[in-house]
Amino acid sequence: MTLDLFADSDTEQPAQRIALGAQSWLLRGFALPWVDNLLPALRQVLRQSPLRHMVTPGGFTMSVALSNCGDWGWTSDRSGYRYSAIDPRTGRPWPPMPDVVRALARAAASDAGFDDFIPDACLINRYVPGARVSLHQDKNEADFAYPIVSVSLGLPAVFQFGGTERNERPQRVPLLHGDVAVWGGVDRLRYHGILPIKEGLHPVLGAQRINITMRKAH
Ligand code: MD3
Numbered sequence: 001m002t003l004d005l006f007a008d009s010d011t012e013q014p015a016q017r018i019a020l021g022a023q024s025w026l027l028r029g030f031a032l033p034w035v036d037n038l039l040p041a042l043r044q045v046l047r048q049s050p051l052r053h054m055v056t057p058g059g060f061t062m063s064v065a066l067s068n069c070g071d072w073g074w075t076s077d078r079s080g081y082r083y084s085a086i087d088p089r090t091g092r093p094w095p096p097m098p099d100v101v102r103a104l105a106r107a108a109a110s111d112a113g114f115d116d117f118i119p120d121a122c123l124i125n126r127y128v129p130g131a132r133v134s135l136h137q138d139k140n141e142a143d144f145a146y147p148i149v150s151v152s153l154g155l156p157a158v159f160q161f162g163g164t165e166r167n168e169r170p171q172r173v174p175l176l177h178g179d180v181a182v183w184g185g186v187d188r189l190r191y192h193g194i195l196p197i198k199e200g201l202h203p204v205l206g207a208q209r210i211n212i213t214m215r216k217a218h
Pocket residue numbers: 020024123125133138150159161181182183187188189190191192193194211213
């Protein structure tokens with residue numbers, strides 16, 4: 001891993017940009033100046049399309065609760081994983097993507113070398129202690145040329161970052177409140193996962209971790 005220091009444009013606080021791969025970056029604390037605007041926007045989304053536990057095609061209920069905003073939302077049920085314009089729970093379109101979410105995704109992508117990123121989907125994951133996501137690839141999007149931007153909020157997590165084959169042993173990277181990860185290009189289809197979240201109380205979010213991932217689905 002390589003590391004360099006840069007000044008955050010709003011806070012002038014030094015932040016760290018850590019290379020996880022040739023085209024994947026961990027921007028430590030990048031989202032901190034955005035959090036006060038981001039959290040109320042996410043609460044507004046979740047009032048319209050609540051978090052829920054989805055079932056995998058294999059019949060297991062996911063330990064992570066999820067929802068979406070934007071033109072497309074990622075869903076899972078017994079018939080498969082896909083993006084849908086309609087929230088199957090409410091029967092209505094997913095809530096619009098808040099401007100702050102789109103702007104944060106664009107700013108972080110640009111910082112990582114992916115200019116003019118305009119996401120049309122934002123997946124919201126909520127982890128309580130014990131929740132996890134096993135190693136997987138994000139491959140339901142139409143075009144893998146676009147990057148994905150993820151923001152971590154609340155309790156810390158241990159991120160597993162593997163290769164493009166499932167058998168490759170993953171690296172472990174801590175993800176903290178305010179961290180942003182951006183990955184694309186040759187790293188777009190790398191396997192990744194989240195180890196079970198440890199018990200704890202985050203000063204802002206309490207006993208949970210929220211992760212949002214912004215994508216271009218279509
Ligand atoms: C992948 N979410 O929603 S995003 C997902 O933290 C998902 O909730 C996880 O996997 C979460 O599909 C992980 C963080 C992340 C960071 C860097 C990556 C995923 C990455 C680099 C390459 C591939």
